[in-house]
Amino acid sequence: MKRTITLALAVLMLLPVAFAQGVPEGFGDGGKDVELSFFTGKVETIDVIDGIMDDFNALGNGITIEQEYQNDASNIIKIKFASGEVPDIMTTYEQEYVDQRQYLDLSDMNQWWDRLVPSMKDSCTDVNSGKQFRVCTNMTMAGFFYNKEIFDSLGLVPATNWTDFVKNLEAIKEAYPEIDPWFIFGSEAWSLGHLIEFIPHGYLKAKYGALETKKAMLANDKEVLGFGEPDGAMAAFARGLLEVQQKGLINSDVLTATSDNCIEAFVKGEAAMFSNGMWCLSSILAKDPSMADKIGFAPYPSMMEDGVPVVLVAEDSGYSISASSANQQQAIEFLDYLFSPDNQKRYSEALGSPSAFTDVDAAWAPQSVVDGVNEAVASAANIGYTNEKPAGFTGDDAGRMVQDLLAGRYTAEEFAKAYESAWDAGF
Amino acid sequence: MDVKHKDFVQFLSVPALCLYLVFFVYPLIQGVGMSFTDWDGMGRAAFVGFDNYAAFFSDDRAMNDIRTTIIFAIASATLLNLVGLAYALLMDRRFPLRGLVRVIIYLPAIISPLIMGYIWYFLLQPQRGFLYHALMQLGLPDFVGNWVLSYPKSLAVLVAVNVWQFAGMTMIIYLAGLQSISCDLIDAARIDGAGSTQIFFHIKLPLLVPAIRINVVTNIIGSLSVFDIIMSLTQGGPGYSTESLSIYIMRMCYGNKTGYSTAVAMMLFLIILIPVLVSLRLTQSKD
Structure with a gap:
């Protein structure tokens, strides 16, 4: 008896292995609905997307959709692609997958493009093919958030060049020694990578034009990029960062401070300014709604003599459909629903970001903030975000190099050379 | 055991063998x-x-990661065994609330290393952490200070957190070893005039060799493949200065270098295998 029971248990243990090769096709396919999968890494839109999906699923049109959120979405999607479990719709977008034609060509979706701000359509256009493989629903801006009360009390205005920028920081430090004039949350490498993206890369995009710069980046055209030049934009950026660090104009815990620390310091009046994108607005206002009247927004000052101030105006919330999806028509049907003006109003207000659709009128931020942002965008060169970077050298890698710079491991010139080497190696 | 029964027993190992083949080999x-x-x-x-x-072998970052991983492993494995043994010797004595103290020492080991790393990060975060301020108030600014800026200090913090968390686990194994030593042996030694130090070095320590073997091997494996604590405390930074080889493998794998990252994983396998074989050999000879 004991033997029989043990044998039965052994066979039971083997069953999962025997069936590990997969369930036969059609098994368990009892329903008639098409089930769409939606993959996102945007934590701030989970609830609003869930709400829109519930409404869509309730329509009873034979399509149901479910959202999957992953914190590390840009890496998880690689596993999904590698394992052949690609979601029907996704918000992650990688140049390498564009080159491999893993996304559905959406160039003919004029029902969407005709409603989109033209510059946003340009931002969604693949430089190599001139086609669109994603649609963005929103715009985002990045620049310097500053405390208007502190600036007004000292009669300061946002600087347009580096010299004036440092003078502003020094004036704040002198008047309010307990305040960090510029708060950098450097424990999060991506934020330092963004500084590179917005300041030295921003200089190039403003000088040569976004398209030309992107082409130069794809071709690693050293004549245009000049990353390793001792008098180039990258060395100037490193020199500037070291200068403000040595003068004590940035927080002393720059390498361990987090974005939460930054928001808290800003809300408490312990930090006068910081660099970030519009996505941080909701966190500031959630901590202290009265900050709405104190938040100023300014472009990045130029660090180069022949440069101009720049502000990031980039596409946000891009949606792509998998080229291998068996449910492409149903995916388009869902996106039609998601992109309707009513749903986009809901979405923009939840995201705290202006809509990229011209027919959507959303109150995405308090009016004083909206006015400040509009003024900054109008006063500076608008640069887009660069996806045209070597796959082996991510923004996070670049940010880690800035960490090394701030930890004293590079001089400005060494940093520029090391950046160029890392960029080349990434190719 | 008759042949038929032996065959049947061997047959029962088939499911485990299948799982081993599928998920390891x-x-x-x-x-x-x-x-x-x-x-x-x-x-x-x-x-x-x-x-x-x-x-x-020509990858500077990988070489730096090997150095970090090996220093971390040597320091961790040594301290884990010394602290674990010291704890075990203390806990082998009778004193009030002994059970509670054992639980308190062991408790950190049941918490995820990732969570433990975050807890310590918030305690030690320069300018903001509770312990950072406490040390400042005690007039010990150089004890931890801005530890992230200094490679030896940041590595020391990583080792200290690892030892603090897992010393309880090492202690349990040593304690089991100590309690399996017959009281008659100890009593006989005392009657022969042996002091506590002699009893420890000539009776307890030799009889603890199986426990030492288990602890050394598991600590070497665990420390050389360290991932969680570093990810949560320093994320391998600043830059890549405190990155371990496991983190490097993960980053390379996600960075479109899957083939290369697998080669690095094979190297890590060898790096772990060598000290494990050496320590097994050494402790076997002591048996």
Whole structure:
């Protein structure tokens, strides 16, 4: 008896292995609905997307959709692609997958493009093919958030060049020694990578034009990029960062401070300014709604003599459909629903970001903030975000190099050379 | 045991063997094959011979990670055994609330290393952490200070947190070893005039060799493949200064260098295997 029971248990243990090769096709396919999968890494839109999906699923049109959120979405999607479990719709977008034609060509979706701000359509256009493989629903801006009360009390205005920028920081430090004039949350490498993206890369995009710069980046055209030049934009950026660090104009815990620390310091009046994108607005206002009247927004000052101030105006919330999806028509049907003006109003207000659709009128931020942002965008060169970077050298890698710079491991010139080497190696 | 019964017993090991083949041997063979390709995790893989292994030895970041991993492992394994043994010797004595103290020492080991890392990060965060301020108030600014800026200090913090968390686990194994030593042996030694130090070095320590073997081997394996604590405390930074080889493998794998990362994983396998074999050999000879 004991033997029989043990044998039965052994066979039971083997069953999962025997069936590990997969369930036969059609098994368990009892329903008639098409089930769409939606993959996102945007934590701030989970609830609003869930709400829109519930409404869509309730329509009873034979399509149901479910959202999957992953914190590390840009890496998880690689596993999904590698394992052949690609979601029907996704918000992650990688140049390498564009080159491999893993996304559905959406160039003919004029029902969407005709409603989109033209510059946003340009931002969604693949430089190599001139086609669109994603649609963005929103715009985002990045620049310097500053405390208007502190600036007004000292009669300061946002600087347009580096010299004036440092003078502003020094004036704040002198008047309010307990305040960090510029708060950098450097424990999060991506934020330092963004500084590179917005300041030295921003200089190039403003000088040569976004398209030309992107082409130069794809071709690693050293004549245009000049990353390793001792008098180039990258060395100037490193020199500037070291200068403000040595003068004590940035927080002393720059390498361990987090974005939460930054928001808290800003809300408490312990930090006068910081660099970030519009996505941080909701966190500031959630901590202290009265900050709405104190938040100023300014472009990045130029660090180069022949440069101009720049502000990031980039596409946000891009949606792509998998080229291998068996449910492409149903995916388009869902996106039609998601992109309707009513749903986009809901979405923009939840995201705290202006809509990229011209027919959507959303109150995405308090009016004083909206006015400040509009003024900054109008006063500076608008640069887009660069996806045209070597796959082996991510923004996070670049940010880690800035960490090394701030930890004293590079001089400005060494940093520029090391950046160029890392960029080349990434190719 | 008759032959029929022996066959049946061997047959019962088949499920475990199947699982071992599917989840260990098969991935290992696949991994070895993959390490000779330039696979990026998506496209077609091309055979590149030993290029990945050659690249590994000329990769400055990988060499730095090996240095960090080995220093971390040597320091951790040594301290874990010393502290664990010291705890075990203390806990082997009778005193009030002994059970509670044992639980308190062991408790950190049941918490995820990732969570433990975050807890310590918030305690030690320069300018903001509670312990950071407490040390400042005690007039010990140099004791921890801005530890992230100093490579030896940040590595020391990582080792200290690891030892604090897992010393309880080492203690349990030593304690079990100590309690299996017959009281008659100790009593006989005392009657012969042996002092506590002599009893420890000539009776307890030799009889603890099996426990030492288990602890050394598991600590070496655990420390050389360290991932969680570093990810949560320093994320391998600033830059890549405190990055371990496991973190490097993960980052390379996600960074479109799957073939190369597999080759690095094979190297880590060898790096772990060598000290484990040496320590097994040494402790076997002591048996």
